[in-house]
Amino acid sequence: MEGVVKHILLAKFKDGIPSDQIDQLIKQYANLVNLIEPMKAFHWGENVSIENFHQGFTHVFESTFDSTEGVAEYIDHPAHVEYANTFLPQLEKVLVIDYKPEKLSP
Secondary structure, three states: OEEEEEEEEEEEEOOOOOHHHHHHHHHHHHHHHHHOOOEEEEEEEEOOOOOOOOOOOOEEEEEEEEEHHHHHHHHHOHHHHHHHHHHHHHEEEEEEEEEOOOOOOO
């Protein structure tokens, strides 16, 4: 299936994890774009919503791929597997959604 796919990960880090450790985990996540060819872009940020619908999630990570096959290749890639084994245990909550951005027709 061709077309841009966005891979969104919402995270809440466990209480007590030092901010410098979180910063290092984020840098390692961002570096995956240099290691995994199907991963075309990476953006992240902290929750700044005033609506209070965030359900405790504090960080958003967005990766861009050219296809759903690219996402599958990323998920199985050894660099991602190794990183996930370090990253995921540091999270209290996680939610992952993949979607294909749609444009409204005029």
